[in-house]
Amino acid sequence: xxxxxxxxxxxxxxxxxxxxxxxxTSNNVANVNTPGYSRQVAQLAEAxxxxxxxxxxxxxxxxxxxxxxxxIQDMFLQQxxxxxxxxxxxxxxxxxxxxAVQGMLNEPGTSGISDALSSFFNAWSGLASNPSDSxxxxxxxxxxxxxxQRVQTLNQSLNAQATQETQTIGTTLQSIQATVNNIAxxxxxxxxxxxxxxxxxxxxxQRDQALQxxxxxxxxxxxxxxxxxxxxxxxxxxxVDQTGxxxxxxxxxxxxxxxxxxxxxxxxxxxxxxxGEFGLVNTIGAYKxxxxxLANTVxxxxxxxxxxxxxxxxNTNQPFFNVTVPAGGAGSFALAPAIAASSSAIATGVTxxxxxxxxxxxxxxxxxxxxxxxGGQTIQGYYTNFVSGIGTQVSYYNSQVTTQAAISTxxxxxVQSISGVSLDDEMSHMLEYQxxxxxxxxxxxxxxxxMDSLMNMIK
Amino acid sequence: xxxxxxxxxxxxxxxxxxTQQTLYNDQQQVETGKKINQPSDDPVGTSTIMSVSALxxxxxxxxxxxxxxxxxxxxxxxxxxxxxxIVQSAYSLALQGASDTTTQQQRQSMASQISQYExxxxxxxxxxxxxxxxxxxxxxxxxxxxxxxxxxxxxNGDTGSVMVEASANQTINVNTPGTPLLSNVYNQLESLRQNLLNNDQTxxxxxxxxxxxxxxxxxxxxxxxxxxxxxxxxNLTADYTRRNNDLSTxxxxxQDVNMAQAITDYQLANSAYxxxxxxxxxxxxxxLANFIK
Numbered sequence: 001x002x003x004x005x006x007x008x009x010x011x012x013x014x015x016x017x018x019x020x021x022x023x024x025t026s027n028n029v030a031n032v033n034t035p036g037y038s039r040q041v042a043q044l045a046e047a048x049x050x051x052x053x054x055x056x057x058x059x060x061x062x063x064x065x066x067x068x069x070x071x072i073q074d075m076f077l078q079q080x081x082x083x084x085x086x087x088x089x090x091x092x093x094x095x096x097x098x099x100a101v102q103g104m105l106n107e108p109g110t111s112g113i114s115d116a117l118s119s120f121f122n123a124w125s126g127l128a129s130n131p132s133d134s135x136x137x138x139x140x141x142x143x144x145x146x147x148x149q150r151v152q153t154l155n156q157s158l159n160a161q162a163t164q165e166t167q168t169i170g171t172t173l174q175s176i177q178a179t180v181n182n183i184a185x186x187x188x189x190x191x192x193x194x195x196x197x198x199x200x201x202x203x204x205x206q207r208d209q210a211l212q213x214x215x216x217x218x219x220x221x222x223x224x225x226x227x228x229x230x231x232x233x234x235x236x237x238x239x240v241d242q243t244g245x246x247x248x249x250x251x252x253x254x255x256x257x258x259x260x261x262x263x264x265x266x267x268x269x270x271x272x273x274x275x276g277e278f279g280l281v282n283t284i285g286a287y288k289x290x291x292x293x294l295a296n297t298v299x300x301x302x303x304x305x306x307x308x309x310x311x312x313x314x315n316t317n318q319p320f321f322n323v324t325v326p327a328g329g330a331g332s333f334a335l336a337p338a339i340a341a342s343s344s345a346i347a348t349g350v351t352x353x354x355x356x357x358x359x360x361x362x363x364x365x366x367x368x369x370x371x372x373x374x375g376g377q378t379i380q381g382y383y384t385n386f387v388s389g390i391g392t393q394v395s396y397y398n399s400q401v402t403t404q405a406a407i408s409t410x411x412x413x414x415v416q417s418i419s420g421v422s423l424d425d426e427m428s429h430m431l432e433y434q435x436x437x438x439x440x441x442x443x444x445x446x447x448x449x450x451m452d453s454l455m456n457m458i459k
Numbered sequence: 460x461x462x463x464x465x466x467x468x469x470x471x472x473x474x475x476x477x478t479q480q481t482l483y484n485d486q487q488q489v490e491t492g493k494k495i496n497q498p499s500d501d502p503v504g505t506s507t508i509m510s511v512s513a514l515x516x517x518x519x520x521x522x523x524x525x526x527x528x529x530x531x532x533x534x535x536x537x538x539x540x541x542x543x544x545i546v547q548s549a550y551s552l553a554l555q556g557a558s559d560t561t562t563q564q565q566r567q568s569m570a571s572q573i574s575q576y577e578x579x580x581x582x583x584x585x586x587x588x589x590x591x592x593x594x595x596x597x598x599x600x601x602x603x604x605x606x607x608x609x610x611x612x613x614x615n616g617d618t619g620s621v622m623v624e625a626s627a628n629q630t631i632n633v634n635t636p637g638t639p640l641l642s643n644v645y646n647q648l649e650s651l652r653q654n655l656l657n658n659d660q661t662x663x664x665x666x667x668x669x670x671x672x673x674x675x676x677x678x679x680x681x682x683x684x685x686x687x688x689x690x691x692x693x694n695l696t697a698d699y700t701r702r703n704n705d706l707s708t709x710x711x712x713x714q715d716v717n718m719a720q721a722i723t724d725y726q727l728a729n730s731a732y733x734x735x736x737x738x739x740x741x742x743x744x745x746x747l748a749n750f751i752k
Contacts, residue, residue, distance in 0.1 A: 365627070392502040
């Protein structure tokens with residue numbers, strides 16, 4: 001039969017348990033703003049009962065114990081958060097990079113290549129109608145210079161952006177490795193800190209944060225082991241396992257969106273900022289190719305017509321735009337030296353007669369010709385499609401980012417709903433534990449006075 | 460659904476941010492007056508704006524070219540009109556020269572008058588446009604078209620056309636080459652002068668009077684030709700002015716915002732933003748902690 005002291009033991013255990021609950025609550029309140037923090041609860045359990053025989057076998061409770069302190073989490077949501085982080089990383093990177101490219105175009109407006117193309121052909125039209133007017137020759141020279149400058153500037157900006165993306169890829173690869181190493185070392189500490197009944201909760205939160213960070217960079221898959229550690233892999237490439245961190249390859253192909261390890265095996269990169277950066281390098285490369293095509297086509301088309309002209313000195317078969325072999329694209333798009341040196345060198349007709357404007361007229365009419373090398377489009381049409389193509393891409397990625405943001409918010413709301421700390425919740429818990437603690441303390445005091453009465457009998 | 464404190468606060472922030480974003484977009488539309496500030500705002504609209512702008516700028520250039528055409532044709536018409544006056548006067552002299560009552564002395568003085576007409580005609584035939592091109596030299600606009608040695612007129616120009624690009628597939632020939640028209644007129648004046656000098660009444664009667672008439676009708680015909688082209692140019696110019704207005708409207712329809720709509724949207728966004736701020740500021744005050752004393 002249990003004695004009076006067992007009641008005191010019960011109350012003492014209760015006081016301890018309620019204190020622990022209060023301390024868990026205070027920890028929750030303290031971490032209300034900590035990113036990645038999952039609220040914790042102290043799981044109370046009834047202490048093992050004692051049995052005694054008093055006529056019959058009786059069983060009596062021994063109070064309460066804290067069986068474990070758990071963090072409240074939904075593993076499925078954690079996975080979804082990771083996937084969402086990868087997609088957000090990729091789409092955000094694409095959207096930001098392409099928006100920067102779009103800004104370089106200065107379209108629609110009067111400071112872009114489209115306007116320069118119009119002005120250039122219009123200047124030929126003006127010269128064709130005033131062939132012996134030197135101010136019209138100057139106009140052709142000036143507009144041609146503006147055209148070449150704008151194309152070159154866009155080309156340089158695209159190059160700079162591509163270089164920047166390549167540098168960013170290097171930084172991202174370093175970040176991936178650093179995060180992988182971090183996860184592995186957290187794994188190790190979690191392994192050491194784990195017991196059969198408890199796991200180091202703070203380390204788990206940190207590890208989840210690191211995993212989240214890694215997911216943002218590249219699409220990884222993770223699997224939780226029984227001791228709380230995780231194995232991380234990326235589309236078949238093991239990054240973290242029981243043996244620790246593995247090397248993330250630094251050899252990559254942006255065109256294929258893959259990384260290749262030392263054995264020569266390639267692994268696809270499907271999402272994350274790394275995939276976005278690969279995508280940007282490819283897209284910018286494609287834009288550069290289109291710009292090169294434009295520059296080469298304008299050079300060859302104009303030069304072909306211009307070669308038939310005879311200039312004031314009787315020279316024929318002269319270039320208008322600078323010719324490089326092979327065609328140098330947008331980077332070397334420039335006026336031929338003689339044209340750049342003097343606008344009066346610009347010829348207008350086949351015969352070289354002052355008012356023969358046949359060549360100038362043909363060059364003016366070039367703007368309406370569909371050109372096989374540009375897929376049957378006019379020069380202006382090709383460039384317009386180029387610009388609206390970029391606009392479509394930016395608009396596509398912007399709306400994808402918006403959609404993805406909505407998805408992320410929704411997942412994060414769910415995560416918050418389950419794992420987030422609510423101060424009102426914690427306050428009411430605090431009251432509950434406080435009251436329980438007060439009750440236990442009161443009981444203890446009651447037993448104490450009971451004990452007193454007993455002691456007084458002996459006096 | 461369980462609402463965590465961080466979630467509650469992030470919802471406040473998200474609410475403020477999204478209403479602020481809408482407010483900013485609407486504000487930008489009202490400020491710039493444009494719906495499309497960059498290609499991604501409306502890729503198809505951007506493409507329309509660029510194509511229509513290119514077309515408009517080409518038409519503006521054609522309009523400028525037409526001004527050049529008007530200049531050439533106008534100056535040519537002036538010159539031909541003066542030429543016509545000269546030939547008219549010469550025709551009167553030829554009629555007088557053919558008359559029986561006219562004396563040899565009178566014919567001599569008429570001859571010297573004709574040589575003045577010839578000088579005037581030569582002057583007209585060698586006239587330049589304001590930009591310094593010879594009007595009647597064909598394509599050799601930098602070469603003086605007519606020179607005279609004794610009584611022989613030499614044409615140094617050619618019969619080439621000076622073209623003006625009037626539209627994407629239309630060019631207008633704006634010049635009148637000095638040969639044959641002005642060369643013939645000059646040579647016929649010269650023939651009249653010689654016959655007057657030689658007091659050859661028969662030749663004047665039989666040839667020169669008729670020559671003057673045919674010169675006059677040739678000039679009139681050419682002036683008609685020039686006038687017809689001027690009409691064409693005038694019509695095209697009017698057409699371009701009208702079409703450029705249409706194109707501007709077309710660009711504006713795609714690019715410009717409907718101000719009434721934009722301002723209404725802006726006010727709406729403003730209200731939504733204020734509502735978000737109010738909700739947030741009231742939410743900040745709510746906490747169980749305030750009620751536990």
